[in-house]
Amino acid sequence: MRILILGGDGYLGWPTAMDLSAQGHEVAVADNYLRRRLCLEENIDLLFEVPDLDERTALWQLVSGHKIAVYIGNLCEWDFVAEVFKAFNPQAVVHYAEQPAAPYSMLNRKAATLTLNNNLSVTANVIFAAREFCPDAHIVKLGTMGEYGTPNIDIEEGWLEVEHKGRQHKFLYPRQAGSLYHTTKIMDTDLLWFYVRTWGLRVTDLMQGPVYGLFTDETENDERLLPYFNYDEIFGTVLNRFVVQAVAGHPLSVYGKGGQTRGYLNIKDTLNCVRLSVENPADRGELRIFNQFTETFSVNDLAEKVKEAGNQIGLKVEIQHVTNPRIEAEEHYYHPRHTGLLELGLKPHFLTKEVIVTMMGFVLKYKNEIKPNQIYQNVKWV
Amino acid sequence: MRILILGGDGYLGWPTAMDLSAQGHEVAVADNYLRRRLCLEENIDLLFEVPDLDERTALWQLVSGHKIAVYIGNLCEWDFVAEVFKAFNPQAVVHYAEQPAAPYSMLNRKAATLTLNNNLSVTANVIFAAREFCPDAHIVKLGTMGEYGTPNIDIEEGWLEVEHKGRQHKFLYPRQAGSLYHTTKIMDTDLLWFYVRTWGLRVTDLMQGPVYGLFTDETENDERLLPYFNYDEIFGTVLNRFVVQAVAGHPLSVYGKGGQTRGYLNIKDTLNCVRLSVENPADRGELRIFNQFTETFSVNDLAEKVKEAGNQIGLKVEIQHVTNPRIEAEEHYYHPRHTGLLELGLKPHFLTKEVIVTMMGFVLKYKNEIKPNQIYQNVKWV
Numbered sequence: 001m002r003i004l005i006l007g008g009d010g011y012l013g014w015p016t017a018m019d020l021s022a023q024g025h026e027v028a029v030a031d032n033y034l035r036r037r038l039c040l041e042e043n044i045d046l047l048f049e050v051p052d053l054d055e056r057t058a059l060w061q062l063v064s065g066h067k068i069a070v071y072i073g074n075l076c077e078w079d080f081v082a083e084v085f086k087a088f089n090p091q092a093v094v095h096y097a098e099q100p101a102a103p104y105s106m107l108n109r110k111a112a113t114l115t116l117n118n119n120l121s122v123t124a125n126v127i128f129a130a131r132e133f134c135p136d137a138h139i140v141k142l143g144t145m146g147e148y149g150t151p152n153i154d155i156e157e158g159w160l161e162v163e164h165k166g167r168q169h170k171f172l173y174p175r176q177a178g179s180l181y182h183t184t185k186i187m188d189t190d191l192l193w194f195y196v197r198t199w200g201l202r203v204t205d206l207m208q209g210p211v212y213g214l215f216t217d218e219t220e221n222d223e224r225l226l227p228y229f230n231y232d233e234i235f236g237t238v239l240n241r242f243v244v245q246a247v248a249g250h251p252l253s254v255y256g257k258g259g260q261t262r263g264y265l266n267i268k269d270t271l272n273c274v275r276l277s278v279e280n281p282a283d284r285g286e287l288r289i290f291n292q293f294t295e296t297f298s299v300n301d302l303a304e305k306v307k308e309a310g311n312q313i314g315l316k317v318e319i320q321h322v323t324n325p326r327i328e329a330e331e332h333y334y335h336p337r338h339t340g341l342l343e344l345g346l347k348p349h350f351l352t353k354e355v356i357v358t359m360m361g362f363v364l365k366y367k368n369e370i371k372p373n374q375i376y377q378n379v380k381w382v
Numbered sequence: 383m384r385i386l387i388l389g390g391d392g393y394l395g396w397p398t399a400m401d402l403s404a405q406g407h408e409v410a411v412a413d414n415y416l417r418r419r420l421c422l423e424e425n426i427d428l429l430f431e432v433p434d435l436d437e438r439t440a441l442w443q444l445v446s447g448h449k450i451a452v453y454i455g456n457l458c459e460w461d462f463v464a465e466v467f468k469a470f471n472p473q474a475v476v477h478y479a480e481q482p483a484a485p486y487s488m489l490n491r492k493a494a495t496l497t498l499n500n501n502l503s504v505t506a507n508v509i510f511a512a513r514e515f516c517p518d519a520h521i522v523k524l525g526t527m528g529e530y531g532t533p534n535i536d537i538e539e540g541w542l543e544v545e546h547k548g549r550q551h552k553f554l555y556p557r558q559a560g561s562l563y564h565t566t567k568i569m570d571t572d573l574l575w576f577y578v579r580t581w582g583l584r585v586t587d588l589m590q591g592p593v594y595g596l597f598t599d600e601t602e603n604d605e606r607l608l609p610y611f612n613y614d615e616i617f618g619t620v621l622n623r624f625v626v627q628a629v630a631g632h633p634l635s636v637y638g639k640g641g642q643t644r645g646y647l648n649i650k651d652t653l654n655c656v657r658l659s660v661e662n663p664a665d666r667g668e669l670r671i672f673n674q675f676t677e678t679f680s681v682n683d684l685a686e687k688v689k690e691a692g693n694q695i696g697l698k699v700e701i702q703h704v705t706n707p708r709i710e711a712e713e714h715y716y717h718p719r720h721t722g723l724l725e726l727g728l729k730p731h732f733l734t735k736e737v738i739v740t741m742m743g744f745v746l747k748y749k750n751e752i753k754p755n756q757i758y759q760n761v762k763w764v
Contacts, residue, residue, distance in 0.1 A: 078495070109460070113460070113506060116502060116503075116506055120502060121499070124498055128494070151553070153544060153547065153549040160544070160546070160556070162542070162544055162556070163545075164544075168534065168535065169533040169535045172556060174542070174556045176554060183576045187569040187573075190569055198709050198763055199764060
């Protein structure tokens with residue numbers, strides 16, 4: 001299948017590209033290195049440098065024999081989008097091309113505006129391009145579990161059957177997010193759902209939880225094929241940050257009470273979920289929604305797990321509750337359904353002590369590269 | 383009160399500005415004449431020409447003695463927004479500054495992109511400006527009843543208490559719109575609701591139905607103070623279009639079965655609703671939502687009313703069911719609640735035969751100006 005990965009340079013985009021390529025699909029990646037530029041501008045360092053897409057794809061071809069086409073450009077610009085869609089004529093489009101960090105979106109007005117404009121413009125352009133150039137192509141869109149927020153009732157998989165005054169209606173599950181970034185994902189869903197109904201597009205919207213890890217089957221060939229690994233407070237996801245904090249001897253920074261509970265998944269399962277979605281497409285005129293995570297943990301749970309894993313390899317790990325910079329419930333009901341991807345065949349990789357220890361072993365090699373000033377970035381919601 | 387009207391040149395913006403000014407409020411208007419530009423570009427003629435804001439405000443000062451400040455510029459540009467907010471320091475902001483037409487938003491990719499970017503950027507800038515320059519100011523935002531769509535259960539006023547598996551949660555009423563324009567209004571609501579919760583803004587979101595009419599208390603002074611009157615298929619609202627079609631001897635063009643039902647209101651009631659909202663502000667940290675209409679009618683109901691009114695003054699009016707260019711339910715349940723504004727003191731002006739006859743009498747004066755090619759514009763949803 002010809003699969004176009006938008007945001008193919010990212011933490012998840014690049015591993016996804018390799019994974020689908022390894023399965024024998026014809027893969028192309030498009031990116032404008034926005035994430036790299038934002039890290040530069042905000043003076044954020046990665047744990048280790050990663051090569052650019054030309055180098056990565058050359059390396060991948062060397063180790064795998066598979067070629068991945070590269071398109072460098074800004075997907076907010078229609079002319080570039082049209083050029084890519086016409087040239088590659090995708091059968092599936094995996095859309096990761098968004099500013100992906102909640103704290104970045106709350107940094108200041110400029111960052112908020114960039115997040116809003118970038119995320120909505122790319123999604124709109126993908127919709128218009130699919131309609132114009134490949135109306136039968138399947139759009140696999142990365143959404144987020146954060147779209148649902150933390151309601152006091154069970155979170156169903158995308159939809160909610162409401163009974164009200166003796167009548168019934170099936171709605172898109174009502175959404176209420178905790179950051180501007182997450183709110184742009186709600187808007188993406190609004191937009192996709194409108195055009196699915198109107199133009200009969202074929203869309204899968206993956207409500208993904210926070211991802212951890214960095215190893216995939218393909219990175220075993222060469223460490224230079226590893227994804228980005230942000231451990232800073234802006235672009236780093238929580239478990240990855242805790243692992244680096246543990247290795248650096250920095251107390252694990254739990255926001256507030258730490259009862260904030262979310263659905264998590266291993267990066268390997270992100271790839272599996274995307275692959276299962278691509279290989280089992282939604283129907284024409286269908287918005288198919290999956291909740292994409294494998295286990296739920298509170299932040300306290302994660303901190304405890306990292307502490308235990310650290311202790312096992314002789315690290316002295318402390319947990320510190322710090323003032324919560326975000327506006328969020330620190331104790332809440334959380335019961336999200338997630339059966340759709342399991343039914344498609346997902347075999348989860350759970351968060352064992354071994355997984356954390358393996359990550360720590362890798363991070364230890366870069367211990368001297370860890371910059372303590374990255375860990376705290378002072379992004380406040382208010 | 384110092385009240386800033388964004389989109390103060392529009393069909394509703396200008397009459398609102400005069401109305402609040404007549405009440406003794408200190409009023410400023412901001413606009414970039416986007417609507418005029420789009421009409422020019424799409425070759426759409428108004429029934430009669432209206433003066434620009436400098437002329438209108440000069441005229442208004444002459445007849446009323448009240449001064450209205452004018453800011454001409456693009457509210458998508460932060461520098462202009464900041465300049466206006468700093469200079470005028472509003473206590474209330476009435477936000478009409480959006481591309482307001484569903485058919486325009488469905489015209490083509492360029493029009494869709496303009497609608498999406500314009501509407502979201504202005505709303506975001508208003509939020510950022512309120513936070514930075516006047517955090518206590520009350521934002522009165524024009525939304526639309528179209529955000530709700532036509533669900534099979536009662537439409538409550540903004541919020542829905544859901545009971546699910548023995549638990550309860552109060553959600554923003556789930557929204558699902560029938561055009562890109564209406565979808566951008568859903569996104570506005572998403573955005574406002576997020577920042578109300580996060581920054582404690584003070585917001586009233588008015589879910590307005592289609593508006594008809596053109597006379598207000600202030601336009602009685604001078605016909606040059608009348609608002610725009612679009613009768614074309616792109617920017618004209620349905621009752622206004624039917625009145626012009628009746629006068630022109632064109633059959634009233636009912637889309638499909640004509641059972642599409644919506645909540646309507648007289649332009650005089652728009653002004654009253656906005657004034658009541660401004661003079662009774664929402665609390666800090668409150669998103670207050672009102673459903674703003676006074677009566678519900680199907681398109682068939684409206685066509686019948688226009689036919690009867692036309693017959694009374696000797697016009698021969700035919701009704702023609704044409705192929706529906708939109709994707710929408712042509713027969714559906716529709717039971718929207720609308721008590722909030724009545725409780726604030728709204729005294730509705732209902733759609734009587736007299737109201738339609740008065741509009742017809744006015745339109746008859748311009749009968750020779752009516753251009754038949756404006757009536758059908760061939761904007762299809764698919």
